[in-house]
Amino acid sequence: MHGAGETGAVQPAIELRGIDKRFGAVHANKSIDLRVEKGTIHGIVGENGAGKSTLMSILYGFYQADGGTIHVDGKLCVIKGSEDAIALGIGMVHQHFMLVETFTVLENVILGVEGGAVLRAGVDRAREELKRLEREYALDVNPDAIVGELSVGAQQRVEILKALYRGAEILILDEPTGVLTPQEADHLFRILETLKEQGKTVVLITHKLREIMAATDNVSVMRQGEMVAHRKTAETSPEEISELMVGRKVLLHIEKGEAAPAAIVLEVDNLCVDTLQGVRKVKNASFTVRAGEIVGIAGVSGNGQSELLEALGGIRPVTEGQVLFNGQDVTPGHGVDAAELRHRGVAHVPEDRHRMAMVTGFSAKEAAILGYEDDPAYQKGIFLNWHAIADATEHMMSEFDVRPNDPNLKAANFSGGNQQKLVLAREMMRDPELLLVGQPTRGVDIGAIEFIHKRIVAMRDAGKAVLLVSVELDEIMSLADRILVMCNGSIIGEVAAADANERVLGLMMAGVAPNEAKSAEGHHV
Numbered sequence: 001m002h003g004a005g006e007t008g009a010v011q012p013a014i015e016l017r018g019i020d021k022r023f024g025a026v027h028a029n030k031s032i033d034l035r036v037e038k039g040t041i042h043g044i045v046g047e048n049g050a051g052k053s054t055l056m057s058i059l060y061g062f063y064q065a066d067g068g069t070i071h072v073d074g075k076l077c078v079i080k081g082s083e084d085a086i087a088l089g090i091g092m093v094h095q096h097f098m099l100v101e102t103f104t105v106l107e108n109v110i111l112g113v114e115g116g117a118v119l120r121a122g123v124d125r126a127r128e129e130l131k132r133l134e135r136e137y138a139l140d141v142n143p144d145a146i147v148g149e150l151s152v153g154a155q156q157r158v159e160i161l162k163a164l165y166r167g168a169e170i171l172i173l174d175e176p177t178g179v180l181t182p183q184e185a186d187h188l189f190r191i192l193e194t195l196k197e198q199g200k201t202v203v204l205i206t207h208k209l210r211e212i213m214a215a216t217d218n219v220s221v222m223r224q225g226e227m228v229a230h231r232k233t234a235e236t237s238p239e240e241i242s243e244l245m246v247g248r249k250v251l252l253h254i255e256k257g258e259a260a261p262a263a264i265v266l267e268v269d270n271l272c273v274d275t276l277q278g279v280r281k282v283k284n285a286s287f288t289v290r291a292g293e294i295v296g297i298a299g300v301s302g303n304g305q306s307e308l309l310e311a312l313g314g315i316r317p318v319t320e321g322q323v324l325f326n327g328q329d330v331t332p333g334h335g336v337d338a339a340e341l342r343h344r345g346v347a348h349v350p351e352d353r354h355r356m357a358m359v360t361g362f363s364a365k366e367a368a369i370l371g372y373e374d375d376p377a378y379q380k381g382i383f384l385n386w387h388a389i390a391d392a393t394e395h396m397m398s399e400f401d402v403r404p405n406d407p408n409l410k411a412a413n414f415s416g417g418n419q420q421k422l423v424l425a426r427e428m429m430r431d432p433e434l435l436l437v438g439q440p441t442r443g444v445d446i447g448a449i450e451f452i453h454k455r456i457v458a459m460r461d462a463g464k465a466v467l468l469v470s471v472e473l474d475e476i477m478s479l480a481d482r483i484l485v486m487c488n489g490s491i492i493g494e495v496a497a498a499d500a501n502e503r504v505l506g507l508m509m510a511g512v513a514p515n516e517a518k519s520a521e522g523h524h525v
């Protein structure tokens with residue numbers, strides 16, 4: 001029987017015993033034991049840098065463990081590379097997709113499986129198989145679509161298809177919902193449920209405890225390289241998990257007082273932003289942000305919020321309209337660039353830290369001054385003062401608890417959440433008058449979310465203006481004082497935080513006018 005070992009008992013899909021891994025001085029995995037039962041969804045949680053991705057990368061053959069053993073279906077295995085993992089029926093969907101954007105879905109899926117020249121008959125067979133898998137798991141992707149033109153959620157489903165096509169029985173997903181809209185995340189969890197019903201095993205790394213509670217059967221908790229607890233999900237709670245993760249109680253909801261909005265800091269008037277191809281992404285946006293308030297922009301991603309934030313940060317040209325900062329014209333293209341904006345007191349945390357905020361080949365101290373190189377504090381004559389920069393970086397890292405606190409480590413070698421904290425530290429610790437911030441807590445753990453949310457509220461309370469873009473409705477509702485909803489490039493309405501709930505915002509995000517959304521809500525109640 002499949003999965004039955006020598007004793008005849010059903011074996012776990014995966015059993016890791018004593019897995020150990022060091023990267024220089026960092027002990028990323030300390031003698032880890034993990035047992036994942038067949039046909040279950042198993043969650044792995046832990047603080048940023050706890051060692052979750054490292055452990056899964058060892059299972060997928062991306063890294064070699066320094067010690068310990070891996071058993072798949074009860075058999076001792078040596079996994080030297082991803083080909084070994086795939087041959088054992090293990091598939092992985094990474095945080096950053098590994099797809100060729102110019103290829104079709106079908107081409108991506110068969111790439112590397114069918115060998116060199118693929119015969120027509122082979123392609124037809126592959127297409128049939130793909131369609132079967134796509135139907136069986138309700139993946140909803142067109143085999144002939146060009147991958148680069150698909151939404152993030154659909155690209156992720158292509159990664160899942162790719163793994164299933166290669167015969168995956170065990171699927172590892174590393175923070176799969178970090179870049180998804182709530183609707184796409186729901187779709188993903190329906191797929192995971194179907195996979196489980198078909199007897200497949202899913203390992204899910206996530207920072208979102210509601211996903212753990214809703215979707216998993218079991219959960220394992222890591223802390224600082226160690227496996228600290230295993231629980232049946234039905235027998236635990238978000239509070240217990242968060243305490244196990246960070247070793248203290250965590251406030252899962254931020255407490256904040258009334259806002260005291262003062263003078264207008266940012267005034268956006270009739271702003272239009274087009275892509276290089278001439279597609280209008282932001283349509284006649286007009287709004288203000290005052291000192292002492294947090295204005296949130298809610299919307300399904302891809303509805304113009306990213307382009308709006310990038311334009312306001314001076315890194316994307318505008319086609320029409322005007323932007324005033326403290327009454328002065330700072331419209332991109334009117335002679336004020338991103339560097340000048342920073343100089344005047346506008347900080348910008350872009351949504352996509354990999355594309356915009358961090359050069360991963362840089363060291364932490366280079367990343368920590370990116371965009372601020374001309375600050376006199378970092379200069380010594382015509383050279384950069386690397387001593388001062390290292391000191392400043394260490395200070396930022398300890399304030400924002402970036403681990404390990406090593407200014408010389410390559411940015412790419414920090415865990416995802418720690419990279420995010422470093423970018424936030426760089427932008428927020430300059431005490432800007434206006435903070436433009438996109439997806440501030442993407443990929444960060446719950447302890448760090450609590451910290452970042454408190455810092456953002458503290459900035460507001462100190463009289464700063466904050467414009468927050470987030471696809472996490474929870475985040476928008478708990479931080480923002482006023483919420484603007486964007487749909488298809490337009491700001492279709494504004495809701496006071498006190499009147500906001502997920503249903504009204506969700507309807508508006510889908511394009512329903514504010515008053516209709518509110519009356520639909522009335523009927524619903």
Ligand SMILES: Nc1ncnc2c1ncn2[C@@H]1O[C@H](COP(=O)(O)OP(=O)(O)OP(=O)(O)O)[C@@H](O)[C@H]1O
Pocket residue numbers: 023024026028046047048049050051052053054055403404413414415416417418443445
């Ligand atoms: N290639 C590498 N070289 C050096 N150190 C590394 C490397 N990869 C990971 N690390 C370190 O190992 C530790 C564990 O990192 P890992 O990415 O496994 O954490 P994680 O739990 O997945 O965190 P996150 O939730 O932030 O993604 C971190 O301290 C990280 O800086």
